[in-house]
Amino acid sequence: MPAEENKSLVRRYFEQVDTGDVTILDRFISPNYQDHNPPPFPGLAPGLEGAKQSFALALAAFAEFRHVVEAQLAENDKVVTRVTGYGTHTGDFLGIPATGKEVKMAGIAIHRVANGKLAEHWAHIDALGLLQQLGIVPAPPPAPGGSAARPARGAGARRAGTPAENKAVVRQFVERAQSSGLAALMTAIDELMSPNFSESSGMNLGVPPTRDGMRQLFTMLHTAFPDLRTTIHDQVAEGDKVTTRKTFNATHRGELMGIRPTGKRVAIQVMDIVQVADGKIVEHWGGMDRLGLMVQLGVVPAPGSGG
Numbered sequence: 001m002p003a004e005e006n007k008s009l010v011r012r013y014f015e016q017v018d019t020g021d022v023t024i025l026d027r028f029i030s031p032n033y034q035d036h037n038p039p040p041f042p043g044l045a046p047g048l049e050g051a052k053q054s055f056a057l058a059l060a061a062f063a064e065f066r067h068v069v070e071a072q073l074a075e076n077d078k079v080v081t082r083v084t085g086y087g088t089h090t091g092d093f094l095g096i097p098a099t100g101k102e103v104k105m106a107g108i109a110i111h112r113v114a115n116g117k118l119a120e121h122w123a124h125i126d127a128l129g130l131l132q133q134l135g136i137v138p139a140p141p142p143a144p145g146g147s148a149a150r151p152a153r154g155a156g157a158r159r160a161g162t163p164a165e166n167k168a169v170v171r172q173f174v175e176r177a178q179s180s181g182l183a184a185l186m187t188a189i190d191e192l193m194s195p196n197f198s199e200s201s202g203m204n205l206g207v208p209p210t211r212d213g214m215r216q217l218f219t220m221l222h223t224a225f226p227d228l229r230t231t232i233h234d235q236v237a238e239g240d241k242v243t244t245r246k247t248f249n250a251t252h253r254g255e256l257m258g259i260r261p262t263g264k265r266v267a268i269q270v271m272d273i274v275q276v277a278d279g280k281i282v283e284h285w286g287g288m289d290r291l292g293l294m295v296q297l298g299v300v301p302a303p304g305s306g307g
Helices: 003-017 024-028 047-061 127-133 163-177 182-192 211-224 290-296
Strands: 029-035 062-075 078-089 102-114 117-125 193-199 229-238 241-251 265-277 280-288
Touching: 003 024, 003 062, 003 078, 003 102, 003 117, 024 029, 024 047, 029 047, 047 062, 062 229, 062 241, 078 229, 102 127, 102 241, 102 265, 102 280, 117 265, 127 290, 163 182, 163 229, 163 241, 163 265, 163 280, 182 193, 182 211, 182 280, 193 211, 265 290, 280 290
Parallel strands: 029 117, 193 280
Antiparallel strands: 062 078, 078 102, 102 117, 229 241, 241 265, 265 280
């Protein structure tokens, strides 16, 4: 199927999910469906049956749930969708009684399409942000300057590279960011991020949504995880946007947001989308699995564990 048809298939899937009709899953999802990042509900069956179970559990926990597709890009048989989910917490969610709070959760989904159905799925969702909205996990204080510090989106952008060139920019940043310590990382940020860079994930990262904010964030990460290494698993690009699915592997050897060093090894799943122009990263959406990191460090219990 052409890329635009695949995008349309995924959009219609999200639209139909919002109707609450579980039978739509048989129409959109392959019987051999593989979900590489299933929701955190415990005890889910694999494949299509697990998707049906999580569908029912989510509907029971959140009323008036709806998805808003913010953007899409596609390459070959893969579709990337940046989506925001909205709902009201009216039922038990992983042992958390109903709070009545209205919540939203940003995410990125990658679907592989085969024979007109969704055959494979990877996802990044801001699960930690959801728990913060429900009052289960404390939220960090707002970053200094807040949204007022955000540059105009794409400000200063001129030449858009090819998808292959844009993928190479992202790979170069990853390679240089982990090559020779903090100084090399700061140089990579200065040379490969636009001065007008904007962090648009919507997550409260505790730093301004600017290039200077990214210098602060990466300094904090490097201090906490000096041996951090990144493995890129996949990239999907269209136009001036690149989606990268990767894993951070590191040892917690320094303080991280008040968490003293634990010496634990962590593997953190990351999925993001960047806009590239003039050979530089201009804007960024998505990020790492912050909840998974907190679980691995022993700061919060695993979802559904009852801890």
